[in-house]
Amino acid sequence: MRVPLSWLREYVDLPAGVTGRDVQAKLVSAGLEVETVEQLGAGLKGPLVVGRVLTIEELEGFKKPIRFCTVDVGDAGGTSQAGGSGGGTGEPQEIVCGARNFAVGDKVVVILPGGVLPGDFHISARKTYGHTSHGMICSARELGMGDDHDGIVVLPPGSETGADAIELLELVDEVLDIAVTPDRSYCLSLRGVAREAAIAYGVPLRDPALLDVPAHNGEGYPVRIADQDGCDRFTARTVTGLDPEAVSPIWLQRRLQKVGMRPISLTVDVTNYVMFELGQPLHAYDRSRINGPIGVRRAHPGEKLTTLDGAERILDPEDLVITDESGPIGLAGVMGGADTEIADGGSSDVVIEAAHFDPVAIARTSRRHKLGSEASRRFERGTDPLTTSAAAQRTVDLLVGLAGGTAEAGVTEIAAPTEPRVITMPADHPDRVAGTDYGRETVVRRLQEIGCDVLGSDELTVTVPSWRPDLSYPNDLAEEVIRLEGYENLPSTLPQPPAGRGLTESQLLRRRVGRALAGAGYIEALSYPFIGTEVFDQLGLDEDDERRRTVRLANPLDDTEPALRTTLLPGLLSTLRRNTGRGAHDLALFEIGLVFLPAAEQVRPPRLPVDRRPTDEEIAALQAALPDQPRHVGTVLAGARERPGWWGPGHPATWADAIEAARTVAREAGVELTVQAGRYAPFHPGRCAVLLAGEQVVGHAGELHPRVTKAFGVPERTCAMEINLDLVEASGGVRATGPRVSTFPVATQDVALVVDADVPAASVEAALRAGAGELLESARLFDIFTGPQIGEGRKSLAYALRFRAPDRTLTADEATAARDSAVASAARQTNATLRGA
Amino acid sequence: MSAPNKSYDPVEVEALKPDAIERMRADALAAIAAAGDLEALTHVKTAHTGGGSPLALANREIGALPPQAKAEAGKRVGQARGAVNQALAARQVELEAERDARVLVEEAVDVTLPYDRRPAGARHPLTTLSDRIEDIFTAMGYEVAEGPEVEAEWFNFDALNFPPDHPARETQDTFFVEGPDGGSESGVVLRTHTSPVQIRALLQRELPVYVIAPGRVYRSDELDATHTPVFAQVELLAVDEGLTMADLKGTLDHMVVSLFGEGMTTRLRPNHFPFTEPSAEMDMLCYVCRGESVGNPDRPCRTCSSEGWIELGGCGVVNPRVLTACGVDPEKYSGFAFGFGIERMMMFRHNVEDMRDIVEGDVRFTLPFGMEI
Numbered sequence A: 001m002r003v004p005l006s007w008l009r010e011y012v013d014l015p016a017g018v019t020g021r022d023v024q025a026k027l028v029s030a031g032l033e034v035e036t037v038e039q040l041g042a043g044l045k046g047p048l049v050v051g052r053v054l055t056i057e058e059l060e061g062f063k064k065p066i067r068f069c070t071v072d073v074g075d076a077g078g079t080s081q082a083g084g085s086g087g088g089t090g091e092p093q094e095i096v097c098g099a100r101n102f103a104v105g106d107k108v109v110v111i112l113p114g115g116v117l118p119g120d121f122h123i124s125a126r127k128t129y130g131h132t133s134h135g136m137i138c139s140a141r142e143l144g145m146g147d148d149h150d151g152i153v154v155l156p157p158g159s160e161t162g163a164d165a166i167e168l169l170e171l172v173d174e175v176l177d178i179a180v181t182p183d184r185s186y187c188l189s190l191r192g193v194a195r196e197a198a199i200a201y202g203v204p205l206r207d208p209a210l211l212d213v214p215a216h217n218g219e220g221y222p223v224r225i226a227d228q229d230g231c232d233r234f235t236a237r238t239v240t241g242l243d244p245e246a247v248s249p250i251w252l253q254r255r256l257q258k259v260g261m262r263p264i265s266l267t268v269d270v271t272n273y274v275m276f277e278l279g280q281p282l283h284a285y286d287r288s289r290i291n292g293p294i295g296v297r298r299a300h301p302g303e304k305l306t307t308l309d310g311a312e313r314i315l316d317p318e319d320l321v322i323t324d325e326s327g328p329i330g331l332a333g334v335m336g337g338a339d340t341e342i343a344d345g346g347s348s349d350v351v352i353e354a355a356h357f358d359p360v361a362i363a364r365t366s367r368r369h370k371l372g373s374e375a376s377r378r379f380e381r382g383t384d385p386l387t388t389s390a391a392a393q394r395t396v397d398l399l400v401g402l403a404g405g406t407a408e409a410g411v412t413e414i415a416a417p418t419e420p421r422v423i424t425m426p427a428d429h430p431d432r433v434a435g436t437d438y439g440r441e442t443v444v445r446r447l448q449e450i451g452c453d454v455l456g457s458d459e460l461t462v463t464v465p466s467w468r469p470d471l472s473y474p475n476d477l478a479e480e481v482i483r484l485e486g487y488e489n490l491p492s493t494l495p496q497p498p499a500g501r502g503l504t505e506s507q508l509l510r511r512r513v514g515r516a517l518a519g520a521g522y523i524e525a526l527s528y529p530f531i532g533t534e535v536f537d538q539l540g541l542d543e544d545d546e547r548r549r550t551v552r553l554a555n556p557l558d559d560t561e562p563a564l565r566t567t568l569l570p571g572l573l574s575t576l577r578r579n580t581g582r583g584a585h586d587l588a589l590f591e592i593g594l595v596f597l598p599a600a601e602q603v604r605p606p607r608l609p610v611d612r613r614p615t616d617e618e619i620a621a622l623q624a625a626l627p628d629q630p631r632h633v634g635t636v637l638a639g640a641r642e643r644p645g646w647w648g649p650g651h652p653a654t655w656a657d658a659i660e661a662a663r664t665v666a667r668e669a670g671v672e673l674t675v676q677a678g679r680y681a682p683f684h685p686g687r688c689a690v691l692l693a694g695e696q697v698v699g700h701a702g703e704l705h706p707r708v709t710k711a712f713g714v715p716e717r718t719c720a721m722e723i724n725l726d727l728v729e730a731s732g733g734v735r736a737t738g739p740r741v742s743t744f745p746v747a748t749q750d751v752a753l754v755v756d757a758d759v760p761a762a763s764v765e766a767a768l769r770a771g772a773g774e775l776l777e778s779a780r781l782f783d784i785f786t787g788p789q790i791g792e793g794r795k796s797l798a799y800a801l802r803f804r805a806p807d808r809t810l811t812a813d814e815a816t817a818a819r820d821s822a823v824a825s826a827a828r829q830t831n832a833t834l835r836g837a
Numbered sequence B: 001m002s003a004p005n006k007s008y009d010p011v012e013v014e015a016l017k018p019d020a021i022e023r024m025r026a027d028a029l030a031a032i033a034a035a036g037d038l039e040a041l042t043h044v045k046t047a048h049t050g051g052g053s054p055l056a057l058a059n060r061e062i063g064a065l066p067p068q069a070k071a072e073a074g075k076r077v078g079q080a081r082g083a084v085n086q087a088l089a090a091r092q093v094e095l096e097a098e099r100d101a102r103v104l105v106e107e108a109v110d111v112t113l114p115y116d117r118r119p120a121g122a123r124h125p126l127t128t129l130s131d132r133i134e135d136i137f138t139a140m141g142y143e144v145a146e147g148p149e150v151e152a153e154w155f156n157f158d159a160l161n162f163p164p165d166h167p168a169r170e171t172q173d174t175f176f177v178e179g180p181d182g183g184s185e186s187g188v189v190l191r192t193h194t195s196p197v198q199i200r201a202l203l204q205r206e207l208p209v210y211v212i213a214p215g216r217v218y219r220s221d222e223l224d225a226t227h228t229p230v231f232a233q234v235e236l237l238a239v240d241e242g243l244t245m246a247d248l249k250g251t252l253d254h255m256v257v258s259l260f261g262e263g264m265t266t267r268l269r270p271n272h273f274p275f276t277e278p279s280a281e282m283d284m285l286c287y288v289c290r291g292e293s294v295g296n297p298d299r300p301c302r303t304c305s306s307e308g309w310i311e312l313g314g315c316g317v318v319n320p321r322v323l324t325a326c327g328v329d330p331e332k333y334s335g336f337a338f339g340f341g342i343e344r345m346m347m348f349r350h351n352v353e354d355m356r357d358i359v360e361g362d363v364r365f366t367l368p369f370g371m372e373i
């Protein structure tokens, strides 16, 4: 909403010398977001006067037509270059002009030598086209009035020759630009902003809507409202005998220009003017072009209407339309129809509509037809229903005054019975909301200032003004008091919450996992969860892989990524690719985040009310409509896990590092993972580990399939891990038991076991442990050997077994017996033979 | 090596004469002093204290002496041997010290060698900044509440007093999960703020409720230097008896002091949100210029564009209608809430200029932030 300071002053006596910046600061403090203050006519300096064209001589022989004119500028003429206006000799001035849109006798705007136009354009008498030009006849653009007209400004004939045009055209002004929040619809008018300014400066408001209006008399233009929910108030007035030649006066055009509207024709300009003044959108129909009574109803399916912008629109049964006997003639509150618009030359008889429409209906129609207008903007935020008759009256008055029309006596005023909204609240409610002590006096005064009627002492009965549809509850009133008293004056106090329990186990775990992985050299990435379904092909997933079932978005940002991730790996791999693409080599990345797994069958959550707590069953039904959203941890590795350097060779990141990352995560949850060989996309079929917590599969790790690294454009032999942290957490949580530490000496026995090459080391170790008994302190695989000595298809695994008793020094025989038992167990379970035996 | 000579007249045993003993001792001491290294000293030790050394041989002769001469000779030899052993030990220590000094110098290395054998890791600064904000509030007694990112519209909008036609419910602002019919009428969205967590907290927890809700949220904005469709937010909710807007102001002030240091403060400006009433926009004092750039063209401030304040987010007193939807009696309880974007906070706090650096996952951006922020 653009608010010219000069216009605002018509309703509020702002203190002399107050600038736009001052008003901005006051209004901002009161809660209006005044974004900018535009300075109009900055740098403009006279003499700039009204001139009357006396003679025009067309100059020939130049590339473009040029006119040499004499212009009567009243007393301003004949001044020296340094002189001001009004001090001249009164002689006509000779001026050269390139425009042609004027005739002898026209009133024009003349800047004389010594004047300065916006843009620091200094005017002096100068020789041009063979003549000396003593000034310049100005165009709208040169004067900073807007740039939508060609040629020079031609003023109405009645303009007084020699008068100061800076004043006449209100060229110097300040315009506040206000971003109006949805709750302050009344501030989409000069009237509303003036009310705020009056409160801010503590001065009275001259309310432009306080007009004497005639009552409904049954002789006005007939109106039939078929849908009172959509339209509860409709005023129709008729003005006849308008002068079709009449144009909008300068002041009206200037005000429209300053608020950002283009002057069009007197009738349209007047309706726009009243809309900006009072906030009530109006529509003027050419009476000769409407047939029969005006109606308001919902559109019939398939009905069509060509709106003022020339577009033919197919109407929706929810659209509210204005009709006559021929059908729809306007989209109510949004835009009129082309058939009944005021003709270019003006209409002599017009019907004025000022109505109140349901905000939701207008918002939906505006949205449905992607059609916004100054009118719909106001209606959808809520207009003042009691302003329709005043706005119609104001329009009638202006048309009568400016275009010589006659107001017909007939007045149509249809209004559904309404009661003003009344809110009761304790007088100290604003104090209790704010946490400060305003006192009843202040509360009542502030509420009265915004237009409320206030009764009562301890319990206030507050009648809300019709222009504040946003005020419904005591807290709304509290906000009004607090903002007018100044948010900046609120005290600052710190509440004392009860003792909290700190982070949950799950939250602590997440932090530990992040720290552990970062400590192990991984860098955290936070990928977007949006994916295209082709990533599943790139990952090599089977057609029936569960991960292909996704939650899809109805309106994805990018149509190629319409789904939500079911695995963290695509995001991690594309982050890996981005980093390698930017020249990084040795990369270890991790991410902790949600994946989204749709329910077996999608159900729509119930529509629950908001006027009570939903029942537990209702909450459960909402929850059941949501996808499962477990938290995963993923890692990817490429390049060197350990770099080569002066210390010796490095080693590349391998499947073993990926599995170790999973163990690192699980250990933070107190879970020791079991690892089994498996086949699972996107992993290399021979280098893929299934990760188990107890019996439960919680994730996978290993080297990626070569086709996958190729498809994602990541380095060959990239390794990865993904684990479901929720599952890991659920299987952990057991508090560690303090071990009994034996101080007796350890007995060490090494064994080398030969097994078939495909026997997993984990099985051999498990068998050893099972057979060794309670004396075994640790079993560590320290070497693997293959070769001719061992035999084809066989391998030798060398373990260091450490035995220790809690209560005595083991004898050599005891240690040997335990070792033999371990070996025997391995022999039984894995067909192991003792190497060299 | 000869055996003890018992046939000699003991008085006549040359080796036990005082002069001879003295000479043996002098020879040994001279040899010890002359030993240049530990190896030479080992030879000297064998030569002068070993079984075949003159003093050892002399010692053996003592047995042949008549009893009256034994004591004197024994004392003489014993003193000589003691002196030699002492000198040997001293020289041993001396030579070892010399050797150690030489060897350690020879073993010196270049300790300035770089060592990037194992690449370093880091947590994402959005995670660690969120942790830090959580810690400020958990220290005060707040708890951290969480909820799903794919959320029911009722939690994300309805319960928060968004009317059915609120513009935020448009597809141009909010990601909608596709319904079974392919449309957007699924009743499920990607949460647009962490406010649904406030609703869940009010439904699940005992009153009073003091929670902070950090998390990922989604809005359909294209990624550019200042916007991202996926971002991190922190919201706070306090519902208790007698909470006020002044409590909100005090809590905000405490937060900015905790995050930016002493002297920081906040400012509230009226605004409008469905879920709070009264509502406010919250600004914090510019932590760079502390407001001194305002009206001071000589000291312009890039961080706040010389406005003196930085816009942080929205806040207000919990709308009683929100409490009603959660079954909390608004006559008895009141509350306050605020929320802001962590990316934006990070851009200010860590002088980050481009949002894309935060979201793209380039390790060069993340690594310097390390484990904590």
Ligand SMILES: [Zn+2]
Pocket (backbone or CB within 6 Å): B286, B287, B288, B289, B290, B291, B293, B301, B302, B303, B304, B305, B306, B307, B308, B309
């Ligand atoms: Zn600053």
